[in-house]
Amino acid sequence: xxxxxxxxxxxxxxxxxxxxxxxxxxxxxxxxxxxxxxxxxxxxxxxxxxxxxxxxxxxxxxxxxxxxxxxxxxxxxxxxxxxxxxxxxxxxxxxxxxxxxxxxxxxxxxxxxxxxxxxxxxxxxxxxxxxxxxxxxxxxxxxxxxxxxxxxxxxxxxxxxxxxxxxxxxxxxxxxxxxxxxxxxxxxxxxxxxxxxxxxxxxxxxxxxxxxxxxxxxxxxxxxxxxxxxxxxxxxxxxxxxxxxxxxxxxxxxxxxxxxxxxxxxxxxxxxxxxxxxxxxxxxxxxxxxxxxxxxxxxxxxxxxxxxxxxxxxxxxxxxxxxxxxxxxxxxxxxxxxxxxxxxxxxxxxxxxxxxxxxxxxxxxxxxxxxxxxxxxxxx
Amino acid sequence: xxxxxxxxxxxxxxxxxxxxxxxxxxxxxxxxxxxxxxxxxxxxxxxxxxxxxxxxxxxxxxxxxxxxxxxxxxxxxxxxxxxxxxxxxxxxxxxxxxxxxxxxxxxxxxxxxxxxxxxxxxxxxxxxxxxxxxxxxxxxxxxxxxxxxxxxxxxxxxxxxxxxxxxxxxxxxxxxxxxxxxxxxxxxxxxxxxxxxxxxxxxxxxxxxxxxxxxxxxxxxxxxxxxxxxxxxxxxxxxxxxxxxxxxxxxxxxxxxxxxxxxxxxxxxxxxxxxxxxxxxxxxxxxxxxx
Numbered sequence: 210x211x212x213x214x215x216x217x218x219x220x221x222x223x224x225x226x227x228x229x230x231x232x233x234x235x236x237x238x239x240x241x242x243x244x245x246x247x248x249x250x251x252x253x254x255x256x257x258x259x260x261x262x263x264x265x266x267x268x269x270x271x272x273x274x275x276x277x278x279x280x281x282x283x284x285x286x287x288x289x290x291x292x293x294x295x296x297x298x299x300x301x302x303x304x305x306x307x308x309x310x311x312x313x314x315x316x317x318x319x320x321x322x323x324x325x326x327x328x329x330x331x332x333x334x335x336x337x338x339x340x341x342x343x344x345x346x347x348x349x350x351x352x353x354x355x356x357x358x359x360x361x362x363x364x365x366x367x368x369x370x371x372x373x374x375x376x377x378x379x380x381x382x383x384x385x386x387x388x389x390x391x392x393x394x395x396x397x398x399x400x401x402x403x404x405x406x407x408x409x410x411x412x413x414x415x416x417x418x419x420x421x422x423x424x425x426x427x428x429x430x431x432x433x434x435x436x437x438x439x440x441x442x443x444x445x446x447x448x449x450x451x452x453x454x455x456x457x458x459x460x461x462x463x464x465x466x467x468x469x470x471x472x473x474x475x476x477x478x479x480x481x482x483x484x485x486x487x488x489x490x491x492x493x494x495x496x497x498x499x500x501x502x503x504x505x506x507x508x509x510x511x512x513x514x515x516x517x518x519x520x521x522x523x524x525x526x527x528x529x530x531x532x533x534x535x536x537x538x539x540x541x542x543x544x545x546x547x548x549x550x551x552x553x554x555x556x557x558x559x560x561x562x563x564x565x566x567x568x569x570x571x572x573x574x575x576x577x578x579x580x581x582x583x584x585x586x587x588x589x
Numbered sequence: 590x591x592x593x594x595x596x597x598x599x600x601x602x603x604x605x606x607x608x609x610x611x612x613x614x615x616x617x618x619x620x621x622x623x624x625x626x627x628x629x630x631x632x633x634x635x636x637x638x639x640x641x642x643x644x645x646x647x648x649x650x651x652x653x654x655x656x657x658x659x660x661x662x663x664x665x666x667x668x669x670x671x672x673x674x675x676x677x678x679x680x681x682x683x684x685x686x687x688x689x690x691x692x693x694x695x696x697x698x699x700x701x702x703x704x705x706x707x708x709x710x711x712x713x714x715x716x717x718x719x720x721x722x723x724x725x726x727x728x729x730x731x732x733x734x735x736x737x738x739x740x741x742x743x744x745x746x747x748x749x750x751x752x753x754x755x756x757x758x759x760x761x762x763x764x765x766x767x768x769x770x771x772x773x774x775x776x777x778x779x780x781x782x783x784x785x786x787x788x789x790x791x792x793x794x795x796x797x798x799x800x801x802x803x804x805x806x807x808x809x810x811x812x813x814x815x816x817x818x819x820x821x822x823x824x825x826x827x828x829x830x831x832x833x834x835x836x837x838x839x840x841x842x843x844x845x846x847x848x849x850x851x852x853x854x855x856x857x858x859x860x861x862x863x864x865x866x867x868x869x870x871x872x873x874x875x876x877x878x879x880x
Contacts, residue, residue, distance in 0.1 A: 247705045249803070287705075381850060407849040412809055414800035415603050418844045421595035421724070438707040438801040445799075449718045450595075450725045470709040470801060 238274060238539055240265075240530065241300035242283035243293055243311035243321070244335070244523075249411075250288035252437060252466045253313040256520030257335055258283055259512050260504075261310060264527040267507070274534045286312050290320035297321040301328045307539050310526045311335050313519070314436075316383045322349050331545045333530060335522035337461065338387045342568040350548055350568045352525040352558055354483065354575045356384075356434075359460045360391040362481040362576035363432065364399040366589065372430045372455070376405040376423035378416070378443060380435030388434035388459055404428050411439055417446045430454050436461035441470035448474040455479055460576065464517045468584055476583065481576040483518035483558050490588045491577075496555045504557050521557030528556060595724035596845035597838065602730040604837020605737040606796045610814025611821065611829035612741050613788030619761045619824040620781035623684050627668065627692035629811020630699075631661050631786045635793025636802035637699060640708045650713060658790045664695075665786020669779050692808070699804040707801035733795045740791055741830045744784070748826070757781065761824075820863055822870025831872065836860070 242261050245254030265281045273279060282304045284296035293312045300306045301324065308331045312318045315338030322341065325332040326348050334341050334351040337359070341351050367375070377392050379385035385408065396403050405426045407419040420443070423431055431454060433443045440462045447456050456478050458467075463482035468475045484491055488501040504524050508516045532554065533547035551570070554561045559575025578589040614628050638660045643653035672691050676683055713732055718725040748754040759767040760777040768774045792810070793802070800806070817836045821828030836856060843855030863871065 249705070249707070251705055407844075409849060410853070412806070414606070414796060415599055417599040417602075417725075417727075418596050418841045419849045421592050421599070422845050422849075425592045438709075438803075441709065442800060449727050451718065451720075466706075470707065472709060472711070 236277060237280045238277045238534060239280045239282060239304060239306045241297075241304060241306035241309040241311075242281055242523075243286050243296045243300070243309065243313075243317070244283065245288035245313040245317065246283075246285040248286075248288035249438070250314050250436065252464050252517070253335070253519045254285070254288070254311075256508075256514070256517050257311065257313055257523035258285075260508065260520040260523040261527055263507060263511055264524060264531075268527075268531055274531055275536065275538075277534075277539070279531075282306060286317050288314055288317065290317050293317035293321050294324065297324045301325070301330055306330065307541055308333070308530055308534075308544055310523060310530065314384070315341065315387060318351075319383060322346065325349070329541055329545075331530075331533075331541060331548060333526040333548075335519070335526060338383060339391065340383075340387060345566060345568050347549075347565075348545060350529075350563065352522045352529065352556070352561070352569075354460065354558060354571050355569050356388045356391045356459070357395075358571060358573045359481045359576060360388070360395050361573045362578060363457055364395055364401055365573070366479070366481075366578045367401060367430060367457075368399045370455075372401065374402050374404050374428045375430050375432055376407070376426055376428040377403055377432045377434065378407045378409060378419055378423065379433075380411050380439050381408045382411050384436055384461060385434050392432060392434065409435070409439060409443070411435070413439065413442065415446065416443050417450060420446050420450055420452060424450060424452050428454065430457060432457040432459075434459045434461070437464075437466055438470050441467060441474075444471040444474040444478055460518075463579075464519065465515060468581060475581045477581065479578060479580045479589065482579050482586075483521055483575065484577055485516060485518040485521045485557055487577060487579055487586050487588055490586075497557070497559065500555055501557055518558070525554075525556035525558050525561065529554060529561065591723040592845060594722045596841045598721075598724055598726050598730060599845075600838035600841030601834060602727065602733055602799070602837070603840065604834035605730075605733045606792055606810070606833075607813050607817040607836050608830045608833025609733075609737045609740055609788055609792040609795070610810060611817035611833045612737075612744065612826060613785040613792070614814055615818045615821070615824055615826060615829035616744060616788065617781050617785035618818070619826075620757050621778050622681060623673075623688070624815070624823075625785065626685065626688040626811065626815075627695060628688075628785070628789050628814060629807035629809070630692050630695035631665060631789025631807070632793040632796070632810050632814075633699060633802070633804060633807030634664055634695065635661050635790030636797040636806065637703050637708070637793075637804070638790070639794045639797050640703070640710060640802055644708070644710055654794055657794050658787050661790025661793070662783045662787040665782045665789075666779065668786070669782040673782070692811070696804055696807070703804055705804065707803040708797075709801055710797045712798045727799065729795075729799050733799075736791060736795045737830070737833075740788060741826060744788075745826060753777075753780070816857070816860055820860060820870055822872045825870070825872045828870055828872030832870070835871075 244257045246258050265279045286293035315336045318334040318336040337353045339355040339357050379389040409416045433440050458480040460481045491498045505516045533544045537543035551563045559571045561570040563570040579586045638657035642648050642656045712729045714728045718727050756772045757777045760774045764774050817833035818829045821832030840856040844852040
C-alpha cells in the first residue's frame with residue numbers, strides 16, 4: 210500500500226516538475242564543455258575552461274543571445290579518452306546540451322566524436338589533429354590550427370632558410386602520429402627530404418639515443434613533434450649532446466610552460482605558434498591584433514595567469530558558437546548550418562571561413578614562426 | 590662507432606636507474622618474499638620530495654637528498670606498519686594485492702600534494718657534458734651510475750659484514766630457524782621495508798634532473814624495475830643490478846640500431862627469450878641459495 214502511495218507521489222511530483230524544467234530550458238541555452246583541466250594536458254584545458262566561463266559571463270552580461278541566457282556545463286576529461294567519453298555522455302543525455310566545446314586534445318576528441326555524431330550535437334573541438342576534420346563530418350568543427358597548417362608554416366620557413374635535409378622525432382601518440390604523417394606527406398612539396406624518422410614515448414625519461422642517431426645522419430635541422438613534457442626532455446638532451454643544428458618544435462609546446470620546463474635548453478628552439486603568444490610584436494595592420502588585445506586584457510584582468518594560445522581556441526569556439534546560436538532558437542540542426550555558413554570571423558586563432566569541405570576554416574597565415582631567445586619569444 | 594658509444598651511455602644511464610629500483614625490489618623480496626608493486630611510487634616520492642626540498646625550499650643539496658631519502662624510508666615503514674602488518678591473512682597473494690592498492694593510494698596522495706603538472710629540476714652539477722669517443726656523457730649519468738654502485742655496494746657490505754645484515758640473510762634463508770636462534774625476524778622485515786623504500790627514493794632523486802617528475806611517473810619505472818629484477822633472478826642483489834643495466838642497454842640499442850618506435854617491444858621480446866632459456870633469471874643458478 211505504502212509503495213503505491215510513493216509511486217503516485219513520485220508521478221505527481223514529476224508531472225509538476227516537468228513542465229517547469231521544460232519552460233526553463235526554453236529560456237536558457239545550455240552548452241557543454243569538456244577540457245583537460247587537470248592532468249598532463251592541463252596547460253591546454255585550464256585556460257580553455259577559464260576562457261569559456263569568462264566568455265559565457267560576458268555574453269550573458271550583454272543580454273545573452275536573442276534574449277536567451279547561456280549556461281555552460283563543463284567537465285574535466287583529465288586528458289583521458291575514457292573520461293572524455295563519460296563526460297560527453299553526461300552532457301548529451303543528462304545535461305541535454307545543444308552544442309559542445311572541446312575536448313582539448315586530439316586523442317580525447319577522436320574518442321568522443323562518434324557519440325556527438327550519433328546524437329547530432331554540434332561539436333567544436335579545441336584540438337589540433339587533422340583527423341578531427343578529415344574527412345569532414347557535418348557535426349564536427351574545430352578552432353585549433355590543424356597540424357597540416359603548422360607543418361606548412363614550418364616548411365615555408367625552412368625553405369626560406371635553405372634547409373634541405375631534416376630528421377624528425379615524433380611522440381608516439383595520436384598527436385605525434387598525425388604530425389609525422391603531415392611532415393612526411395608535405396616534405397616533397399617544399400623540396401625537403403626527411404632523412405630519418407624517429408619516435409619517443411610520451412613518458413620517456415631520456416631521448417639521447419634517438420637524437421644521437423639523428424645527429425649521426427647529418428641533417429640540416431631537427432623537428433620534434435610533441436606536447437609537453439616530452440619536447441622539453443628532447444630540448445634538454447639536444448643541448449647536452451651539443452647538437453648545433455636548429456631544433457624546431459611543434460605548436461603543441463607554444464606556452465610559457467615549455468620554457469619553464471626546458472629552461473636554458475629552450476633558447477634557440479624555433480616553432481610555429483598562434484599569434485596570441487606574440488600579440489605585442491604584431492604589426493598594427495594585422496586585423497587580429499585588436500581581437501587578441503581585447504581577449505588578453507579581459508583574461509588577464511579576471512585571472513592571475515598569462516594568456517595562452519590554447520585559451521584562444523576556446524575563445525574562438527565560444528564566439529563562433531554564439532554567432533551560430535543567433536536565430537537558431539536552440540535547434541541543433543540550425544546551429545550546425547549556421548556554423549558551417551560562418552565566413553570572415555576574425556578570432557584569436559586566425560580568420561575563420563567555414564565551408565562544407567573545410568570545418569577548420571583557417572589558412573597557414575594563422576601561424577607565425579617564433580624563436581625562443583633569452584627565455585622569451587621573438588618573431589622570425 | 591660514435592653512435593654506438595652514445596647508445597651505450599644512454600642505456601647505462603637509464604639502466605642504472607632501473608638497477609637501483611630493481612635492487613630495492615629484490616632486497617625486499619629476499620627478506621620477506623613479497624613483491625612490492627608500490628615500489629615505483631617510492632621513486633616518485635623521492636623525486637617529488639626533492640622538488641619540494643631542493644627547488645622550492647632551497648635546502649642545500651646533501652640535506653635535501655637526505656630529507657628525500659628519509660621521507661621515502663619513513664613512508665616505507667608506515668606502509669609496512671599500517672598496510673602490511675595489519676593484514677589478517679598474510680598470504681603472499683593478499684599482500685601483493687595490498688601493495689597494488691598502496692600504489693594507487695600513494696599516487697592519489699601525491700596528486701593532491703603536488704598537483705598534476707610535471708616539474709623540472711636542474712642538474713646537480715655543471716651542465717656541460719663530457720665528450721668520450723665523440724659521444725656526450727651527461728654529468729648526471731655519472732651521478733646516477735655512482736649512486737647505483739654505492740647503493741648496491743653498501744647493501745652488499747651491510748648484508749655480508751654486519752650482524753644485522755647477516756641476521757636479515759638468515760631470516761631470508763629460513764625465517765623459523767632464524768627465529769629459533771633468537772633473531773627478531775619481524776624487525777628484520779620492517780628494516781627490509783625501510784631500506785627498500787629508501788632505495789626507491791634514491792632512484793627518484795637521481796632521475797629527477799634528467800626527466801620531468803610528476804605524480805604518475807612511478808608506475809612505469811616500477812614495472813621496468815620489476816622486469817630488471819626478474820632478468821637478474823628475483824632475490825639476487827647483483828643479479829638485479831646487472832638486470833637493470835642490461836634492460837637499459839637493450840632498450841637503447843634497440844631504439845638506436847633498429848627502431849625507436851619498437852624500443853619497448855624489442856627489450857621485452859629479449860626479456861621473454863632470456864626468461865625462456867633461463868626461467869630463474871640470469872644469476873639465480875642455485876634455487877636454494879639466494880645470496
